[in-house]
Amino acid sequence: MKFLVPLKRVFDPDTRIRLKADGSGVETDGVKYAINPFDAIALEEALRARDLHGSGEVVVVSIGSTDSQEQLRAGLAMGADRALLVRHEAEIDSLAVAKILAAVYKKEQPNLVLMGKQAIDDDSNQVGQMLAGLLGIGQATFISKLTLPADANEATCCRETDAGLEIVNVTLPAVITADLRLNEPRYVTALGIMKAKKKPLEELTPADLGVDATSRVRTLKLGLAPKRSAGIRVQSVDELLQKLRAETLIP
Amino acid sequence: MTANSTHVLVVAELERGQVKGATLAAVACAQQIAQKTGGRFDILALGHETSSVGDALGKYGAGRVYLADSSDLKNPQADKASQVITQVAKTAGATVVIAASSTFSKDILPRVAAQLDAGMLTDVLSVTAEGNDWTLQRALFAGNVIATVALDGPVKVFTVRASAFAAPSPSSTASPVASVELNSAGQPNQIKFVSCDEKPSGRPDATEARIVVSGGRALKNSEDFERLIGGLADVLGAAVGSSRALVDAGITPNALQIGQTGKVVAPELYMALGMSGAIQHLAGMKDSKRIVAVNTDPEAPIFEVADYGLVGDVYQVVPELIQKLK
Numbered sequence A: 001m002k003f004l005v006p007l008k009r010v011f012d013p014d015t016r017i018r019l020k021a022d023g024s025g026v027e028t029d030g031v032k033y034a035i036n037p038f039d040a041i042a043l044e045e046a047l048r049a050r051d052l053h054g055s056g057e058v059v060v061v062s063i064g065s066t067d068s069q070e071q072l073r074a075g076l077a078m079g080a081d082r083a084l085l086v087r088h089e090a091e092i093d094s095l096a097v098a099k100i101l102a103a104v105y106k107k108e109q110p111n112l113v114l115m116g117k118q119a120i121d122d123d124s125n126q127v128g129q130m131l132a133g134l135l136g137i138g139q140a141t142f143i144s145k146l147t148l149p150a151d152a153n154e155a156t157c158c159r160e161t162d163a164g165l166e167i168v169n170v171t172l173p174a175v176i177t178a179d180l181r182l183n184e185p186r187y188v189t190a191l192g193i194m195k196a197k198k199k200p201l202e203e204l205t206p207a208d209l210g211v212d213a214t215s216r217v218r219t220l221k222l223g224l225a226p227k228r229s230a231g232i233r234v235q236s237v238d239e240l241l242q243k244l245r246a247e248t249l250i251p
Numbered sequence B: 001m002t003a004n005s006t007h008v009l010v011v012a013e014l015e016r017g018q019v020k021g022a023t024l025a026a027v028a029c030a031q032q033i034a035q036k037t038g039g040r041f042d043i044l045a046l047g048h049e050t051s052s053v054g055d056a057l058g059k060y061g062a063g064r065v066y067l068a069d070s071s072d073l074k075n076p077q078a079d080k081a082s083q084v085i086t087q088v089a090k091t092a093g094a095t096v097v098i099a100a101s102s103t104f105s106k107d108i109l110p111r112v113a114a115q116l117d118a119g120m121l122t123d124v125l126s127v128t129a130e131g132n133d134w135t136l137q138r139a140l141f142a143g144n145v146i147a148t149v150a151l152d153g154p155v156k157v158f159t160v161r162a163s164a165f166a167a168p169s170p171s172s173t174a175s176p177v178a179s180v181e182l183n184s185a186g187q188p189n190q191i192k193f194v195s196c197d198e199k200p201s202g203r204p205d206a207t208e209a210r211i212v213v214s215g216g217r218a219l220k221n222s223e224d225f226e227r228l229i230g231g232l233a234d235v236l237g238a239a240v241g242s243s244r245a246l247v248d249a250g251i252t253p254n255a256l257q258i259g260q261t262g263k264v265v266a267p268e269l270y271m272a273l274g275m276s277g278a279i280q281h282l283a284g285m286k287d288s289k290r291i292v293a294v295n296t297d298p299e300a301p302i303f304e305v306a307d308y309g310l311v312g313d314v315y316q317v318v319p320e321l322i323q324k325l326k
């Protein structure tokens, strides 16, 4: 089976977010970057399926500046076979990302697109569903378990929904988006990094793919969310109850 | 284009045949937009045996309530549901399609946006619409940054954060109900529902409750969680929630997770019991009106956002709370 796994370059999840003094953007000085955690999980799942089936190919793709090569190399070091970078520097929204991925999909013809459910910078949770919609293929979002026999024409997915765990069967090819509990991604080894250097990393542009990457979402202004200030310490359960009752928060 | 061409379609969410409370936040947002732009709004519900839903949704001044009723939509999956929504949006001439944020809407609405070639925003906090100039606010980076953005294009799609919109005002006249013609032959059939382990807990949903009692890694097993967190929730008539640590450990079901990747809640009172206050957890609860934290570690970051902090062991504090509240 062939897997396509999009990887987004994002701030490391432990980054303390600061804004540039003029509010024009988020401060990137001294920030550590990582593969979006949900994408690393998606990649891990694709690698496991490929290795379990004993054959297949895992192609990783990122849309961004040349800096995203770092995350693609990390994906190759984890075990992906090939990488594609679609170079695009300007602001881009989910729909434009999905259009680029749809063009990559048509070029690569994978059996499955496995990707993160959301990017931890924009928290949009949109691209996978948009991609499936553009392609008119099935989708299973927020999955915490995937059953994918090698010769199957459908995948069984366990989805984490607000109501509980939902099981669905989705016809392949399909887009599947990973939630946090799907697996624990492997660490990159020194050997993996060595091997990654020899693996192909192709670069192209949205224009090469015939895609208009104009963003319909335009950021006008960024501000820090209002900070809560710490309140008071209470010394006992009685004092806590008295405070909460004084505000009629509890009976 | 004239300003009053704004036409909002609200997608309602049903749970066990009833309208989910959060849907009303999206209705409130639609009322605001209709009022500011001189436009109108309709509501669409998808499901099976939906007739009672028409009345419930018809109380808020919608131009029309559409019901898409079919056994195929009993547990609506994204392939069919998005096609129905797209079809209704197109035939009704909707320029805006919205729903309350949830795993239901996040699964389906982006697919609708793609089918309508519309830009989309998730979890919108506020909308300013003047004629065709729209600016919206939403949170980025686990709630640390608020972005003000423009959404271009003839059709706009977004989900709204339920806690950011107050309940809608009722209307004196009932909206007419129309049923949507469904052509089941032409429907996609790529996603097949098998099962859902949804267990009616008898407790309110954390996104709708006035009080949420939430437990973290301090709780050692599911019996303790049920006895302490569940027990306190029950004396308060509250919902329960948990940090990701407990869901990962199999102590709580995923539906209880609050945070960046779980549910976002903003109750009157949030009780954070035995959890550290990681930024990803704060993203899901820091807009609560009042926050109580109980933690053995006086330096735990949760105290930085708590209105009332108590340094103590949940295994002692919570039983005492339950006993004194009984």
Ligand SMILES: Cc1cc2nc3c(=O)[nH]c(=O)nc-3n(C[C@H](O)[C@H](O)[C@H](O)COP(=O)(O)OP(=O)(O)OC[C@H]3O[C@@H](n4cnc5c(N)ncnc54)[C@H](O)[C@@H]3O)c2cc1C
Residues within 6 Å of the ligand: A013, A037, A038, A120, B215, B216, B217, B218, B242, B243, B244, B245, B246, B257, B258, B259, B260, B261, B262, B273, B274, B275, B276, B277, B278, B279, B280, B281, B284, B294, B295, B296, B297, B300, B312, B313, B314, B315
């Ligand atoms: C991409 C990403 C997304 C994430 N999304 C979420 C999310 O949506 N929601 C979420 O919650 N987390 C999320 N996390 C995980 C998050 O970073 C934290 O790991 C998690 O919130 C920690 O849970 P906790 O506070 O229960 O556990 P811990 O951080 O281990 O804290 C336990 C706390 O309990 C205190 N304690 C211990 N024993 C007692 C006792 N007997 N009485 C009182 N206090 C006690 C300790 O002092 C400590 O402060 C995410 C992480 C990543 C990387």
Ligand SMILES: Nc1ncnc2c1ncn2[C@@H]1O[C@H](COP(=O)(O)O)[C@@H](O)[C@H]1O
Residues within 6 Å of the ligand: A006, A007, A008, A009, A036, A038, A039, A061, A062, A063, A064, A094, A097, A115, A116, A117, A118, A119, A120, A122, A123, A124, A125, A126, A127, A128
């Ligand atoms: N610039 C990008 N490059 C590669 N993949 C992306 C990019 N942006 C989003 N994605 C993918 O889409 C998923 C959902 O992103 P989002 O809808 O932005 O939350 C991410 O987990 C990635 O797999």
